[in-house]
Amino acid sequence: MNTEKVISGFFFILAMTINFGFVYGDPANLEYHSGYELFAAIVINLIATVLKLGDKTQLGSVLLATSLVADIQLIASATVWAFAVYVMQGMNLESTVAVVSLAAGAFIANIVSVTLFIGDTLKSKR
Amino acid sequence: MESNNTIWIIIRRMRIPFLVIIVTFSISILGMTLIPGMDDQGHPYKMTFFDAFYFVSYMASTIGFGEAPYTFTYPQRMWVSACIYLTVIGWFYGIGAIVALVQDKRLARELDIARFRKKIRELREPFTIVLGYNNITHQIIDWLNKEGIRVVVVDKDAEKVETLDLENFIPEVPSLAADVTHPETLKMAGIHKKNCQAIVALFEDDVKNTKIALLCKLLNKRVKLVIKSTTQTQSEHLHNLGVRYIEDPFDFVSNRIYLALTSPSLWLLEMWIFGHILRMRHREVLPKGKFIICGYGRMGHALERALKKAGIPYAYVDIKSTIYKEEKQSAVFGDGEDYQTLLDAGVKEAAAIIAATKDDLINLTILATARKINPEIYTIGRENTLDDLSIFKSARINRVYILERILAEFTYLFIARPLAYRFVRLLHSRDENWGRALVDRMHSTLGENPLHFEITIDEEHAYALSRELAAGRKIRLGALCRSRADRSRQLPLIVLLLQKNENELELLPDDEFPLKNGMKLLIAAIDESKNDFEYIVNNYYELEYVIGEE
Numbered sequence: 001m002n003t004e005k006v007i008s009g010f011f012f013i014l015a016m017t018i019n020f021g022f023v024y025g026d027p028a029n030l031e032y033h034s035g036y037e038l039f040a041a042i043v044i045n046l047i048a049t050v051l052k053l054g055d056k057t058q059l060g061s062v063l064l065a066t067s068l069v070a071d072i073q074l075i076a077s078a079t080v081w082a083f084a085v086y087v088m089q090g091m092n093l094e095s096t097v098a099v100v101s102l103a104a105g106a107f108i109a110n111i112v113s114v115t116l117f118i119g120d121t122l123k124s125k126r
Numbered sequence: 127m128e129s130n131n132t133i134w135i136i137i138r139r140m141r142i143p144f145l146v147i148i149v150t151f152s153i154s155i156l157g158m159t160l161i162p163g164m165d166d167q168g169h170p171y172k173m174t175f176f177d178a179f180y181f182v183s184y185m186a187s188t189i190g191f192g193e194a195p196y197t198f199t200y201p202q203r204m205w206v207s208a209c210i211y212l213t214v215i216g217w218f219y220g221i222g223a224i225v226a227l228v229q230d231k232r233l234a235r236e237l238d239i240a241r242f243r244k245k246i247r248e249l250r251e252p253f254t255i256v257l258g259y260n261n262i263t264h265q266i267i268d269w270l271n272k273e274g275i276r277v278v279v280v281d282k283d284a285e286k287v288e289t290l291d292l293e294n295f296i297p298e299v300p301s302l303a304a305d306v307t308h309p310e311t312l313k314m315a316g317i318h319k320k321n322c323q324a325i326v327a328l329f330e331d332d333v334k335n336t337k338i339a340l341l342c343k344l345l346n347k348r349v350k351l352v353i354k355s356t357t358q359t360q361s362e363h364l365h366n367l368g369v370r371y372i373e374d375p376f377d378f379v380s381n382r383i384y385l386a387l388t389s390p391s392l393w394l395l396e397m398w399i400f401g402h403i404l405r406m407r408h409r410e411v412l413p414k415g416k417f418i419i420c421g422y423g424r425m426g427h428a429l430e431r432a433l434k435k436a437g438i439p440y441a442y443v444d445i446k447s448t449i450y451k452e453e454k455q456s457a458v459f460g461d462g463e464d465y466q467t468l469l470d471a472g473v474k475e476a477a478a479i480i481a482a483t484k485d486d487l488i489n490l491t492i493l494a495t496a497r498k499i500n501p502e503i504y505t506i507g508r509e510n511t512l513d514d515l516s517i518f519k520s521a522r523i524n525r526v527y528i529l530e531r532i533l534a535e536f537t538y539l540f541i542a543r544p545l546a547y548r549f550v551r552l553l554h555s556r557d558e559n560w561g562r563a564l565v566d567r568m569h570s571t572l573g574e575n576p577l578h579f580e581i582t583i584d585e586e587h588a589y590a591l592s593r594e595l596a597a598g599r600k601i602r603l604g605a606l607c608r609s610r611a612d613r614s615r616q617l618p619l620i621v622l623l624l625q626k627n628e629n630e631l632e633l634l635p636d637d638e639f640p641l642k643n644g645m646k647l648l649i650a651a652i653d654e655s656k657n658d659f660e661y662i663v664n665n666y667y668e669l670e671y672v673i674g675e676e
Contacts, residue, residue: 035174035175036156036159038175039152039155039156039159039175043148043149043152046148047145047148047149050141050144050145050148051141051145053137053138053140053141053144054134054135054137054138054139054140054141055134056131056134078175082174082175082176085174085176086176
């Protein structure tokens with residue numbers, strides 16, 4: 001068993017699942033989407049990104065790229081939220097859908113990342 | 127890409143600092159959003175994520191704008207006290223570690239290498255790799271740069287590379303501090319590139335030079351090598367490796383003295399190629415008579431060969447600079463004992479004395495002492511380094527051989543003026559009559575200070591001529607050497623050497639010589655006739671006019 005793999009695998013998958021948890025629910029209704037979940041998703045995704053740093057293989061670069069995409073989408077989602085609340089006149093339908101769909105995009109990036117990660121694991125353990 | 131590993135190692139080492147920052151920040155932010163506070167009207171409220179993020183960001187970086195958006199309650203302050211220690215320590219550690227990594231020597235070196243590689247990749251012009259940076263190569267770089275040949279320098283010593291960077295050569299000379307005997311270094315310097323023309327290795331250590339020659343031959347067979355070798359065995363090694371051009375400074379000097387003794391005109395022609403005017407000054411004429419060689423090392427032996435071949439009587443005084451300095455505890459020649467040594471060698475009746483030891487000061491004092499005994503004697507000195515040129519100049523020595531300068535001159539000629547170099551080599555197989563005739567002819571047509579230039583017959587250098595030749599027109603050499611103003615008059619220039627192909631050379635080709643594309647010419651001319659000639663071969667109308675009805 002490889003400890004490093006366990007830790008990085010844990011964070012990669014946790015990043016995806018928490019991301020899913022936030023996105024799940026009616027995209028037009030903010031009550032289904034908790035801010036705490038979005039916060040957790042951002043933090044876990046950042047940790048996953050850092051864990052992917054410094055892998056000079058081809059796969060490592062693609063994994064890092066997917067993670068960066070997820071980070072940007074999630075941070076954009078949080079930024080839209082904060083902007084809508086403090087600068088515009090509070091959350092409306094448009095901003096709510098934007099927050100959720102940005103996070104949904106991050107979720108897809110996370111799916112790609114986890115798929116690649118599992119694929120690589122399967123290939124090497126055969 | 128073995129060397130890129132360091133960058134990855136350093137990025138990997140950045141993980142922990144990043145993680146520390148992310149985790150401490152997120153714990154603090156989460157805490158701030160969970161702990162209830164109170165607004166200015168006394169209503170309970172909870173911080174939003176944005177408020178918490180804003181507050182923690184300036185708290186952790188110790189900017190500290192104060193409590194926002196409302197004054198904190200005591201439970202909040204307790205959490206903030208804990209957070210201060212958590213985040214500030216985490217922040218300092220993390221940022222400190224990242225800054226340290228950015229300043230890491232290895233990272234800086236990796237970046238240097240990356241920058242060097244990029245410069246080499248972007249080199250489009252022909253370039254020469256010079257290994258080792260010192261007085262000689264500095265001179266070579268200067269000359270090559272003027273000739274439009276780019277130079278890449280590698281030296282083991284980082285300080286020397288820094289000095290080179292301060293020189294501000296134009297165009298820029300990419301340089302790298304690295305071990306030159308390492309194949310990876312040579313590859314980085316671009317030995318595999320198509321436009322890499324030559325590699326220059328002129329280190330003091332012959333074995334090192336041979337090793338470099340071997341490496342270069344294995345890495346790239348096609349590249350020209352300029353390798354210094356001062357011993358017979360190393361030269362043989364190099365020959366076996368297929369290195370065609372070996373630089374032995376002692377040999378160069380020996381050849382020059384031989385030429386000067388036996389055939390002044392050829393000597394003059396050789397010196398003219400190196401920039402001397404085409405006239406022998408009075409003090410440059412070597413006297414006939416007995417020679418004395420002081421110093422019987424590699425240089426002394428080379429001189430002995432030259433004198434023997436020329437049939438000049440000689441004697442030698444065996445002075446080894448290192449041993450002399452050890453025994454006498456001084457680097458000044460000329461006490462009573464030394465006087466006697468010189469007298470024994472026959473300074474009184476000798477015509478010339480050559481001081482050829484490895485020590486400049488000893489050489490100077492030998493010549494001064496000899497002159498004291500025999501004021502008429504012709505003095506020849508060996509100067510080892512280019513540093514103290516002025517001392518030798520003010521010592522009024524008749525002739526000075528600066529080994530470093532000679533090396534630099536030959537290297538430059540070989541790389542930048544291949545035809546002139548071959549012309550010099552061919553001179554050595556000619557005799558005085560031939561040389562005298564050529565010098566006279568040059569005097570009568572070009573005067574005493576002609577210049578020489580090389581031209582290749584191709585579209586780049588001789589557009590019109592090369593197009594006409596490609597179209598099948600027959601043009602003889604003589605048809606081109608006519609005045610643009612009046613084609614019945616000759617243009618004052620002399621074609622010294624014509625290269626038909628890699629191996630076939632024609633010394634002083636006659637006017638009937640049929641030209642072909644790809645030929646190269648070495649031409650002696652004056653400023654105007656050089657410009658005229660270049661104009662003629664590049665311009666259709668001029669070309670048509672001078673060729674006329676032919």
